[in-house]
Amino acid sequence: MHVEALSPLQRVLIIAGAAVLLPVIAVLALLLRNEFADRQAAVEQSALENAHVLIELADALLRGDLQTMRVLATSVPLVTGDLATARDRAAVVLDANPGWTSIALSDAATGQVKFEVGRAGPGAAAQGAPFAAPPPGGSVGGVERVGANCPCVRLQMSVLLQPRNVLRVTLDPAIFQDIMMRRLPAGAVGAIVDRTGLFVARSLDYADRVGTPATSFVQEAVARGGEGFYEGRTYEGLVNVTAYASSPTSGWSAHVAIDRALVSGPRARASAIMLGGSIIALAIGGLMVAYALADLALRRREEAQLLELQKVEAIGRFTGTVVHDFKNLLAVMQAGMNQIARDTKEPRTRERIEMVRAAIQRGTRLTNQLLSFSRADGGEVCEVDLHALIADLEDLIRKTIGRGVELEVRIAPEARAVRANADQIELALLNLAGNARDAMEGSGRMTITAEPEPEGEMIALRVADTGPGFAPEVLEQLFRPFFTTKDPGKGTGLGLAQVEGAVRNAGGTIEARNAEGGGAEFILHLPRARSGAPAATPDRTAEA
Ligand code: ADP
Numbered sequence: 001m002h003v004e005a006l007s008p009l010q011r012v013l014i015i016a017g018a019a020v021l022l023p024v025i026a027v028l029a030l031l032l033r034n035e036f037a038d039r040q041a042a043v044e045q046s047a048l049e050n051a052h053v054l055i056e057l058a059d060a061l062l063r064g065d066l067q068t069m070r071v072l073a074t075s076v077p078l079v080t081g082d083l084a085t086a087r088d089r090a091a092v093v094l095d096a097n098p099g100w101t102s103i104a105l106s107d108a109a110t111g112q113v114k115f116e117v118g119r120a121g122p123g124a125a126a127q128g129a130p131f132a133a134p135p136p137g138g139s140v141g142g143v144e145r146v147g148a149n150c151p152c153v154r155l156q157m158s159v160l161l162q163p164r165n166v167l168r169v170t171l172d173p174a175i176f177q178d179i180m181m182r183r184l185p186a187g188a189v190g191a192i193v194d195r196t197g198l199f200v201a202r203s204l205d206y207a208d209r210v211g212t213p214a215t216s217f218v219q220e221a222v223a224r225g226g227e228g229f230y231e232g233r234t235y236e237g238l239v240n241v242t243a244y245a246s247s248p249t250s251g252w253s254a255h256v257a258i259d260r261a262l263v264s265g266p267r268a269r270a271s272a273i274m275l276g277g278s279i280i281a282l283a284i285g286g287l288m289v290a291y292a293l294a295d296l297a298l299r300r301r302e303e304a305q306l307l308e309l310q311k312v313e314a315i316g317r318f319t320g321t322v323v324h325d326f327k328n329l330l331a332v333m334q335a336g337m338n339q340i341a342r343d344t345k346e347p348r349t350r351e352r353i354e355m356v357r358a359a360i361q362r363g364t365r366l367t368n369q370l371l372s373f374s375r376a377d378g379g380e381v382c383e384v385d386l387h388a389l390i391a392d393l394e395d396l397i398r399k400t401i402g403r404g405v406e407l408e409v410r411i412a413p414e415a416r417a418v419r420a421n422a423d424q425i426e427l428a429l430l431n432l433a434g435n436a437r438d439a440m441e442g443s444g445r446m447t448i449t450a451e452p453e454p455e456g457e458m459i460a461l462r463v464a465d466t467g468p469g470f471a472p473e474v475l476e477q478l479f480r481p482f483f484t485t486k487d488p489g490k491g492t493g494l495g496l497a498q499v500e501g502a503v504r505n506a507g508g509t510i511e512a513r514n515a516e517g518g519g520a521e522f523i524l525h526l527p528r529a530r531s532g533a534p535a536a537t538p539d540r541t542a543e544a
Helices: 008-073 076-080 083-096 174-183 216-224 260-343 347-374 386-401 422-440 472-477 495-505
Strands: 100-107 113-118 139-144 152-159 162-171 189-193 199-202 227-233 239-246 253-258 382-385 405-411 417-420 444-452 458-465 509-514 520-527
Touching: 008 083, 008 152, 008 162, 008 174, 008 189, 008 227, 008 239, 008 253, 008 260, 076 083, 076 162, 083 100, 083 113, 100 152, 174 189, 174 199, 189 216, 216 227, 216 239, 216 253, 260 347, 260 495, 382 386, 382 422, 386 405, 386 422, 386 444, 405 422, 417 422, 417 458, 417 495, 417 520, 422 444, 422 458, 422 495, 422 520, 472 509, 495 509, 495 520
Parallel strands: 405 444
Antiparallel strands: 100 113, 100 162, 139 152, 152 162, 189 199, 189 253, 227 239, 239 253, 382 417, 444 458, 458 520, 509 520
8 A cells, every 4th residue: 555645634534534433334234224123023023923923813713613603512402312312403503603513522531423414414523532521611623624514623512410521613714714705805915724733724726735734844833833933934935034922712823925135135135235334334443444554664764774874874974073183184294295305306205295185185085075965965057068078078988988898878968957056966976987897897887878857847867787787785774874785895885975975965866776788877857957958067177
């Protein structure tokens, strides 16, 4: 991540923005999620209410039928054992109850049928294994599919004072189907099942399904009893969430499937919103962290650069004061030697004097270089004609690089005029030439070119050689004062520090890299002079 240096205000705004945005997203996502969760809860609640209503209606119907049976079971003909009259009474009751399909009286102990009346002839009510006497209030059986007067639901009740005589009534389950279909919202899927999990009523495919076992999902709910919800799949393959409620008296239960679109829609939307919210919050958080890290790295870099600069300046100041004193001492020595040389004719002594003078001159050159490095920030900047400057310096450069090294100079006409300190640029070029010579060890090519840069504000002055180029660890500290890879006495580590100082003084920058074809390449980005007519190069013969 690239981070530009931001102002403190921008930083505060970004952090404040993120700090406000994150909780807002979280709260919005939570509110929306709750909204959908509420809607889903409402849908589920309404299905559960429907199931309750259905099972209560079925219960009411059964209670009414048991009530009617009680009237019969406590009637005089039955209680007194007047079977002929009792049978007639039963036929009348059967007629009056359209939901009833047959009435029979049996002996609970022997299973013997004492009488039977049925809409489709005798059969169902009397059928079935002998059974224990039902409780006084009567009992509700399950649904049966096969037999005359079936599919049917069986009710039983003992005759008053004659517990062995059991009255059995069969009902047509269609009455339960009717009340369920009247009650269920249009298009809803529902069923009523008995306590063994057989269908008493079913909104889909009633005729084929009545009296047959419901799915395992329904069976499990029946086994659990009470009320609640379960996820299931109908025989038609409809995956659903179903609300159910059971009756404690009959053991039957009503099941109402919830429209999947109503449940999964809000649920999916709520999840999508939570997911979306989380992703956005995470992305913002991630960006914040990345930004903070990048910002930290940038600050560290800036601090390191500042420290380096301060170090260089400190070294420069220190060098300046010490070297100045040295230069004065050298001047005194030089003057002394000149004096002695004038006074001495003796050849051996003169020879020695020359040696000392040469050493003093080398010392002076070195102190000049040190001084130019320490003063690099202060040299006056004016318009310089690169073409003229290099033309004047060419001889000196050639001498520096030696005969084995070719020199190639190409200064584009539109790149001639730069703003810099001419003395410093000359010294920089000589330093670069000295380094090129050392790198190429006597043979190769040194190229100096100048071209305008695309933006038009700067001129690129390139100095390249065909030496080995830079090792990465050298490239890192190239411009650091006193950094050298050369043997003691050969390198001072001040050459490139001077070059860098000269460029910085001109308001430019410097790059060093390994050239594509091999060798080292320095690019001095120098500000272009505006007038276009470069001033004459200052006379530098005195310096040379
Ligand atoms: P010095 O030349 O006294 O060592 P400089 O500051 O001029 O000091 O150079 C520092 C180091 O940079 C050199 O010791 C050398 O390792 C490396 N260097 C400079 N110029 C070149 C070049 N043209 N090719 C390869 N390495 C170079």
